[in-house]
Amino acid sequence: PVMAFCRIDDREIRLREPVPGVLLEVDGAPAGMATARRVGEDVDVLLAGIASAYQGRGLYPLLLDRVRAIAARSGAARVVISTQTSNVRVQSVWARLGWRPYRTLETAHLVAVRPA
Numbered sequence: 001p002v003m004a005f006c007r008i009d010d011r012e013i014r015l016r017e018p019v020p021g022v023l024l025e026v027d028g029a030p031a032g033m034a035t036a037r038r039v040g041e042d043v044d045v046l047l048a049g050i051a052s053a054y055q056g057r058g059l060y061p062l063l064l065d066r067v068r069a070i071a072a073r074s075g076a077a078r079v080v081i082s083t084q085t086s087n088v089r090v091q092s093v094w095a096r097l098g099w100r101p102y103r104t105l106e107t108a109h110l111v112a113v114r115p116a
Contacts, residue, residue, distance in 0.1 A: 021033060021034050021035035021036060022034045022063060022066050022067055024059060024062070024063050024066075026054060026057075026059070031051055031053075031054040031059060032048075032049060032050035032060070032063050033047070033049065033063075034047065034048035034063050034064070034066075034067050035047045035048075036067060036079075038074070038076070039080075041076060041077035041078075042078050042079070042080050043067070043070075043076040043080070044080045045067060045080065045081040048060070048064060048067065048081065050063065060093060061093070061096075064081075064097060067079060081099070082105070
């Protein structure tokens with residue numbers, strides 16, 4: 001995998017880019033990850049998060065910036081990410097980062113029940 005290095009608060013952060021995602025490490029420990037897939041001209045972020053022990057350190061924006069950089073290098077037209085309507089916490093982070101909503105979907109979650 002490709003390695004990238006940066007520093008935050010005097011801590012070395014290594015970002016590994018195994019396809020199809022990014023693993024963020026702080027001092028050698030996994031701190032966050034993002035997975036994505038190509039959908040036409042877009043990159044669709046399937047999952048992006050920071051482990052609870054590392055939240056509140058400004059790592060989530062770094063993770064999304066890395067995903068955007070990888071998407072740009074791949075020639076993607078845009079990066080798409082989604083969450084539940086009730087998750088206003090992450091939506092406010094996205095807004096601060098300059099991401100904007102463009103579509104709202106209603107999703108039905110189905111559970112297969114095994115016959116008795």
